[in-house]
Amino acid sequence: MAYAEFLRARKSLAWHAAILAALTLAILYFAGDSHVHIDGSVSMTSGMALPLSQLAPIGMFFAAIFASSQGASLNRENATRDISWTKPVPRSVLALQYIAIDVAVIVIAFVLTMLAVAIVLLRAHVTPVVDPEFATLMILGAGVAVMWYALIQLLTFWFPAGARSIAGIIWPVALLALGLARVHGPLGAVTRAIDVINPLAYMSGVQFSSNGTQQQAITTLPLELRPLVVWLFAALFCAIVVTLWPKKEA
Amino acid sequence: MTAPISLRGVTKHYGSFVAVDDVSLDVEAGSICGLLGPNGAGKTTTFKCLLGFAKPTSGAIAIEGAPLTPATFESLAYVPERATLYDDFTIADHLEIYRRSYKSYEPARARELLALFELDPSKRAKRLSKGMRTAVALTLAFSIRPRVLILDEPSSGLDPVHQRNVLDLMIDAAANGAAILFSSHQVGQVERAADSVAIMKKGQLIVNSGIDDLKTGEKIIEAVFAGPAPDLGDLAGDPRVLRIEQVGSTVRAVTREGSDEIAQRLFALHPKSIRTIDLNLEEIFMNAVSGDQR
Numbered sequence: 001m002a003y004a005e006f007l008r009a010r011k012s013l014a015w016h017a018a019i020l021a022a023l024t025l026a027i028l029y030f031a032g033d034s035h036v037h038i039d040g041s042v043s044m045t046s047g048m049a050l051p052l053s054q055l056a057p058i059g060m061f062f063a064a065i066f067a068s069s070q071g072a073s074l075n076r077e078n079a080t081r082d083i084s085w086t087k088p089v090p091r092s093v094l095a096l097q098y099i100a101i102d103v104a105v106i107v108i109a110f111v112l113t114m115l116a117v118a119i120v121l122l123r124a125h126v127t128p129v130v131d132p133e134f135a136t137l138m139i140l141g142a143g144v145a146v147m148w149y150a151l152i153q154l155l156t157f158w159f160p161a162g163a164r165s166i167a168g169i170i171w172p173v174a175l176l177a178l179g180l181a182r183v184h185g186p187l188g189a190v191t192r193a194i195d196v197i198n199p200l201a202y203m204s205g206v207q208f209s210s211n212g213t214q215q216q217a218i219t220t221l222p223l224e225l226r227p228l229v230v231w232l233f234a235a236l237f238c239a240i241v242v243t244l245w246p247k248k249e250a
Numbered sequence: 251m252t253a254p255i256s257l258r259g260v261t262k263h264y265g266s267f268v269a270v271d272d273v274s275l276d277v278e279a280g281s282i283c284g285l286l287g288p289n290g291a292g293k294t295t296t297f298k299c300l301l302g303f304a305k306p307t308s309g310a311i312a313i314e315g316a317p318l319t320p321a322t323f324e325s326l327a328y329v330p331e332r333a334t335l336y337d338d339f340t341i342a343d344h345l346e347i348y349r350r351s352y353k354s355y356e357p358a359r360a361r362e363l364l365a366l367f368e369l370d371p372s373k374r375a376k377r378l379s380k381g382m383r384t385a386v387a388l389t390l391a392f393s394i395r396p397r398v399l400i401l402d403e404p405s406s407g408l409d410p411v412h413q414r415n416v417l418d419l420m421i422d423a424a425a426n427g428a429a430i431l432f433s434s435h436q437v438g439q440v441e442r443a444a445d446s447v448a449i450m451k452k453g454q455l456i457v458n459s460g461i462d463d464l465k466t467g468e469k470i471i472e473a474v475f476a477g478p479a480p481d482l483g484d485l486a487g488d489p490r491v492l493r494i495e496q497v498g499s500t501v502r503a504v505t506r507e508g509s510d511e512i513a514q515r516l517f518a519l520h521p522k523s524i525r526t527i528d529l530n531l532e533e534i535f536m537n538a539v540s541g542d543q544r
Binding site for chain 2: 003004007008011079080081082083085086087088089090091249250
């Protein structure tokens with residue numbers, strides 16, 4: 001077992017849980033129990049019913065931030081290859097073990113975030129409603145975070161260093177790509193093509209704004225297909241990494 | 251029977267740069283081979299090829315008679331020049347990683363080694379000095395009682411007491427049948443621990459011999475004359491003479507073989523005194539890498 005990655009993941013998850021707990025307490029403390037405002041598009045008033053699927057982007061966002069911290073695990077391992085590459089374990093198995101641990105903790109981070117949101121809802125006397133899109137959007141939200149992780153893994157595993165910079169810069173690049181996709185003309189077309197591998201694009205258009213209108217989607221994929229596509233992309237990126245990482249030379 | 255560590259014609263190119271050039275070397279079970287060479291000689295690249303960190307451009311490597319596979323590492327330990335550790339983890343975490351990774355890991359042995367190197371298992375790696383990091387790497391390496399050991403500067407940063415401990419550990423492991431290849435810049439360590447020495451220069455293996463054979467092979471004949479040294483004739487051209495040094499009235503002839511005959515030729519020039527000096531390993535190393543060797 002990749003015990004080193006397990007130790008790192010456990011530590012990161014503890015930090016994630018602590019930050020969530022602090023944010024939850026802060027929201028509850030400052031918002032009181034009559035009105036809770038979680039982000040720009042989800043506004044809740046005491047007594048209202050809220051479809052749980054609408055909260056998936058919040059879980060995705062926090063889990064994707066968490067995924068950024070886990071995403072360069074194989075790049076980090078380049079610095080300690082004298083230990084990891086001299087274990088009696090094939091490197092591809094080691095890479096798979098690392099990825100399995102990372103994906104597991106990203107999904108746990110997503111679930112923890114949703115639990116924190118649920119606590120805020122219950123405290124605000126908002127009735128959570130399991131709507132028909134709940135399961136789809138939960139799988140999609142976790143999948144986008146995992147695809148985000150896999151993309152960072154793909155972009156960083158080969159380099160000896162610089163992973164943190166890549167994991168950081170990918171955020172503004174992805175957000176910019178979302179924004180430019182709405183532009184008409186060739187720039188918009190190119191950006192929309194790039195957005196095929198932009199995990200955030202698959203979360204676009206899933207949320208209603210506070211006035212009840214649905215946001216415009218970047219991707220033309222129907223919502224039901226998006227979870228499958230993001231998990232397939234994540235699997236593809238991870239497969240490339242698992243294939244190539246063992247071939248690296250020190 | 252194939253030696254536990256065997257390199258046959260190993261060459262490694264990085265682009266047009268030849269880092270290792272046709273190196274063949276065997277280290278037998280129960281023996282210690284010291285790998286010497288100036289910086290950039292190709293020692294670390296040779297280790298990388300041995301461990302599968304780099305693919306040789308040509309040549310063959312066998313560990314215990316077979317090509318390197320992940321299973322090989324169950325009995326092969328490596329200590330790099332700069333001990334690689336997980337900085338955020340404690341020494342105890344590192345031992346746990348080893349316990350979970352190696353069937354051959356022996357907790358009792360690890361505890362012995364921790365005590366030997368005076369290491370506190372609760373300390374995080376980032377708080378360790380260079381010498382302590384090396385000591386942790388050595389503890390991990392010897393805790394699996396490896397049959398093959400590859401050590402790159404294994405006493406780097408250690409104090410003299412622990413340097414001696416490392417040599418004792420190596421000698422003990424070899425006595426129990428391990429094959430050990432280690433590099434060092436301290437020729438004295440090689441002289442004390444190794445029974446054979448390999449010297450690399452510019453990627454090539456220029457010396458590969460038992461230490462005793464080397465020492466008995468190379469000698470210095472030193473002749474001191476009453477006045478200025480006489481004309482030495484064609485002595486410098488004698489193939490048995492590696493080098494002639496002449497300072498004032500003293501002539502030193504470095505020989506690889508036939509030292510008695512060379513001494514007789516110098517004696518025939520009527521020196522005031524003449525003596526034969528055995529070369530130590532450091533002088534042999536300096537001769538080998540200075541470029542004067544013929």
